[in-house]
Amino acid sequence: MSSSRRQYPFHLIEPKWQKTWDEQQAFRAFNPGEEVPASHPFGVRHGLSGKVAATQLPPKYYILDMFPYPSGAGLHVGHPEGYTATDILARYRRTCGFNVLHPMGWDSFGLPAEQYAVKTGQHPRVTTEANIANFTRQIKSLGFSYDWSRELATTDVEYFKWTQWIFLKLYNSYFDPEWKKAAPIEFLQDALSDNPNLKNMWESNSYLVNTNKLWNEAKPEVRDEFRSIVIERARLAYVSEAPVNWCPELGTVLANEEVIDGKSEVGGFPVIRKPMRQWMLRITAYAEKLLADLDTIDWSDSLKEMQRNWIGRSEGAEVDFKVADSNEMIRVFTTRPDTLFGATYMVLAPEHRLVDEIVTEEQSIAVENYREHTARKSDIERTELAKEKSGVFTGAYAINPVNGEQIPIWIADYVLASYGTGAIMAVPAHDTRDFEFAQKFNLPVIQVVQPSEAKAEWQGFTDDGTAVNSGFLNGLPTTESKCKITAWLEEKGLGKKTINYKLRDWLFSRQRYWGEPFPIVWKKGPSGQPPYHEALPESSLPLLPPTLEDYKPTAGGEPPLARAKDWMNEIPGATRETNTMPQWAGSCWYYLRYTDVKNAQSFVGKDADNYWMASNGKAAGVDLYVGGTEHAVLHLLYARFWHKVLFDLGYVATPEPFYKLVNQGLILGEDGQKMSKSRGNVVNPDDVLVDYGADAFRLYEMFMGPLQDTKPWNTKGVEGVYRFLGRTWRLFVDEKSETAFEQAEALATEAQSHRELLDLILLDGGITDIAATLAQLKALHACIKKVTEDLDGMRFNTAISAMMVFINEAMTWQNKPVTVMKPFLQLLAPFAPHIAEELWARLHGTFGQATTSLAYAPWPKFDAALLVESEIEIPVQVNGKFRDVIKVAVEADNATIEAAAKAAEKAQPFLVGKTIKKVIIVPKKMVNLIAG
RNA sequence: GCGCGCGUGGUGGAAUGGCAGACACGCCAGACUUAGGAUCUGGUUCCGCAAGGAUUGGAGGUUCAAGUCCUCUCGCGCGCACCA
Structure with a gap:
């Protein structure tokens, strides 16, 4: 392809305009309080110059891409898909008069640079900077209208200083159960002191008042311990000793979300459970808000569903079972308290703390073996063996509180220590897992629910039905019997209604070098006491990582x-x-920093936050966020969590960060397979750009199909849109001058400027300022209408198709009125900005008007009156089948339409010998003759 | 297993319940041409010379009218997966 003649000189046009935009800082977004230069096209458009207040600025539109991890491999064609979509919309919104914030940056902490450092000794910062430079070059070559003055990288010292600062806020906050929001830990500390001096702030809070009461009642010698326990259990950032997901291959622990089928999400390495001291973030405190607020934002249903599943709310009851011949109680969680009469045994997780207490002499060896066996099993093994249930009897019995019957207590690894209470009552008749287990170990199965369809099998029936064999519940439908038994349990003090979540706290520390160090130190406790942690003051930030020669973990397994x-x-x-924060930390708040990237006093200034993030009509936060589905539960859940904490603490103005979110679909290789190096089907944007240019590349990415769909790449398809741009070009320029240009270019010396060469190309003589014909105006306005509506609905593929229709028609015109051709360029500009700017400049050059900036020229409006036809075609059906088309005046009444339809030539054969029984007329749409 | 989404020409894809297949790729034919892998013109769902018939994974249903709505079914994709 590169050997053949270019359709148009994109290789000169594109760099020319990219340079111009850069020099003008054309896409600078202005903050309230900033100086707008009088010459800046944004200022010209809105009549603004000098220092502008928020009230003077036009409405904002914040349109954001998920920033990339700058990998060594560079951009692939999947990245620019979303970036092109957002760029088109950003450019469109600018012409509509919005103050558009459209930034780009780098999620630059991360493992690959560190692994490279381990191998070569090169500092990750060096690798990272080189990769960023390459990504920047690639992204800039696509002509995106980012405000580069707001560029940031999570590895910038001035950025991660504030990431650390937010961590300190988390550390120094707790989730107040009464206020239902995060609050400074000082309140809790105050309530846990002898002389509270913030009491007026919390005396109406029953949780804090109660905490204070407990403090006063505690004996003085235990008060210190009491205080530290209460506080550590409340902090939003805390230390845990629980078993974690340890990945030996990566040499680090991973969050639950980063482990898929027992393997690391990155690299697919085995992950084992191992108890370690780790930093956790108390995201579970926000489970309810994260769930409820999904209803306030405009995300796809499937994405919301993924977050709902991950949060995993389930309503049920906790029930206490007394252990026979013991004072111990076992608490279970169940979503089906109505089946309590059918509980025939009980299962504890192998790790449950009561196992040792209740196990009998005879069973102790078997139990111990089983516990060791499960502890050694990796998560993969636990998943793979999931089909076959296993377990061991403890020898102990529990007493069913509803009927006093003794039921055996087992341990089994199908019960998870980390969910609910780590113990269940087993109702094999109405739970698939319990049923399998009971079958294997010959445990009794008692029916307590009757399916509503009499013939249905009750064994293993897990849906709602009617209670049977259940004493005072008999005859009640499931919903009612749940209520009744729960009330009964509460009355007797044997249980209560409970809500459980699958969501666990977020494991927030990594044993890595290339991440944000924690602003935390450990101090020795008084003799005999364990060490305790302490936060560094804000004034000590940023805390830089040390310089190392060797980036490997220590021989003793300590972090680098x-x-x-x-x-x-x-x-x-x-x-x-010595732990560092995970990569997710930096991406949790970058969208906030973009709004005020140079602020040295604060992570984001109030004015900037109020202007860019505050509600704009219904919308709150980022107006449009585009990125891949791979972040459905990780980044998007974490960022929402941080945002809510910052909101609760009063640092940001909105409760949700991203109002509207769209996931772009995956782009597959030409073979229809996922692109990967090993398959050799990766398409590199650089190559496409050399052959077809950035405008064609952008256009093709959007023309392939709906943004959200997965679709295969097809280089032939690029040629299609490339030809369209060629036709557009030829419609505007003089052919002879183009030939002259080509000859001059072939002979051109290095010194000859591209601009001089391009100036040889002249505007086509067919473009004049004569009045447009009605047909020409119709073509234009139909195109304006379609493109405008499709942009609003993010239907880029059909918008492009509408422009193709226009160009195909315009090619037949002898005279091309400038009043028609100019607005068309405005429609094209968001999609293919370079060629549009070039032709726009030429139009203005020839017609002698002052060149206004295309990027800020007001979006054309369509005139509906022009689109009204005087005569319309209406399809005629006979008995529902299409037969003919009739032409009638647009204002024709039903009688006229009916007469015309009955006379329609091609309908006649189907009407012969029949009477028309009924005529259905949908005005301006169709006629249906019912004959028989 | 559960949840969500999707099935339309040779291909990517268009169609507020109202002429299925816009636009583009590919292919076929023609024009210009020393040449065409440039450009332009025309054709292109299938069967049929035509009139016409069939047709949106399959089977039913609602409706004057269904790719679109409902039920069942098959296939594909994505997500979750012993969460009690």
Whole structure:
């Protein structure tokens, strides 16, 4: 392809306009309080110059891409899909008069750069900077209208300083159960002190008042311990010793969300459970809000569903079972308290703390073996063996509180320690898992629910029905019997209604070098006491990672930061935390920083936040966020969580960060397979750009199909839109001058400027300022209407098709009125901005008007009156089948239409010998003659 | 297994319940041409010379009218997966 003649000189046009935009800072977005230069096209459009207040600025539109991890491999064609869509909309909104914020940056902490450092010793920062430079070059070559003055990288010191600052806010906050929001930990500390001095702030809060009461009642010698336990259990960032997902291959722990089928999401390496001291974030405190607020935002149903599933709310009851011949109680969680009469045994998770207490002498060896066996099993093995149930009897019995019957207590790994209470009552008749287990171990099965269809099998019936064999519940439908039994349990003090979530707290520390260090130190406790952690003051930020020679974990399995002894022990009497934050930390709030990227006093200024993020009509936060589905539960849940904490603490103005979110679909290789290096089907944008240019590339990415769909790449398809741009070009320029240009270019010296060469190309003589014909105006206005509506609905493919229709028609015109051709360029501009700017400049050059900036020229409006036809075609059906088309005046009444339809030539053969019984007329749409 | 989404020409895809297949790729024919892998013109769902008939994964249903709405079914994709 590169050997054949170019359709038009995109290789000169594209760099020319990219340079012009850069020099003009054409896409600078202005914050309230900023100076707008009088010459800036945004200022010209809105009549603004000098320092502008928020009230003077036009309405904002914040349109955001998920920022990329700058990998060594560079951009692939999947990245620019979303970026092109957002760029088109950003450019469109600018012409509509919005103050558009459209930024780009880098999610630049991350494992690959660190792994490269381990191998080569090159500092990750060096690798990262080189990759960013390459990504920047590639992205800029596509002509996106980003405001590069707001570029940020999560690895910038000035950025991660504030990531660390937000961590301190999390550390120094707790979730107040009464206020139902995060609050400064000072309130809790105050309530846990002898002389509270913030009491007026919390005396109406029953949780804090109660905490204070407990403090006053506690014996003085236990007060210190009491205080630290209460506070550590409340902080939003806390330390846990629980078993974690340890990935030996990656040398780090992973969050639950990063583990898929027992393997690491990155690399697919085995993950094992291992108890370790880790930092956690209390995202579970926000489970309810994260769930409820999904209803307030405009995301796809499937994405919301994924978040709902991940949060996994389930309503049920906790029930206490007394252990026979013991004072112990076992608490279970069940969503089906109505089946309590059918509980024939009980199962504890192998890790349950009561196992040791209740196990009998005879069973102790079997139980111990089983526990060891499960502990050794990796998560993969646990999943793979899921089909076959296993377990061991403890020898102990529990008493069913409703009927006093003794039921055996088992342990089995199908009960998870980390969900609910880590114990269940087993109702094999109406739970698939319990049923399998009961079959295998010959445990009794008692029916307590009758399916509504009499013939249905009750064994293994898990739906709602009617209670049977259930004493005072008999005859009640499931919903009612749930209520009745729950009330009964509450009355007797044996249980209560409970809501459980699958969502677990977020494991927030990693044993890595290339991440944000925690602003935390550890201090020795008083003799005999364990070490305790302490936050560094905000004034100590940023906390930089130390310089290392070797980036591997230590031989003793300590994180790489532990190699820097001086750094670790820099503060007298304290040791630094050597874990770092996960990559998700930086991406949790970058969208906020974009709004005020240079602010040195605050992570984001109030004015900037109020202007860019505050509600704009219904919309709150980012107006449009586009990115891949791979972030459906990780980034998007974490970012919502941080945002809500910052909102609760009063640092941001909105409760949700992203009002509207769209997932772009995957682009597959030409073979219809997922693009991958190993398949050799990866398409590199650089190559496409050399052959067809950025405008064709952008156009093709959008023309392939709906943005949200998965679709295969097809280079032939690029040629199609490329030809369309060629036709557009030829419609505007003089052919002879183009030939002259080509000859001159072939002989051109290096010194000859591209601009000079391009100036050889002249505007086509057919473009004149004569009045447009009605047909020409119709073609234009139909195109304006379609493109405008499709842009509003993000239907880029059909918008492009409408422009193709226009060009195909315009090619038949002898005279091309400038009043028609100019607005067309405005429609084309968001999609193919370089060629549109070039032709726009030529039009203005020839017709002697001052060149206004295309990027800010007001979007053309369509005139509906022009689209009204005086005569319309109406399809005629006979008995529902299409037979002919009639032409009638648009204002024709039904009688006229009916007469014309009955006379329609091609309908006659189907009407012969029949009487017309009924005529259905849908005005302006169709006629249906019912004959028989 | 559960949840969500999708099935339309050789291909990517268009169609507020109202002429299925816009637009583009590919293919076929023609024009210009020393040449065409440039450009332009015409054709292109299938069967049929035609009139006409069939046709939106399959089977039913609602409706004057169904790709579109409902039920069942098959196939594909995505997500979750022992969460009690």
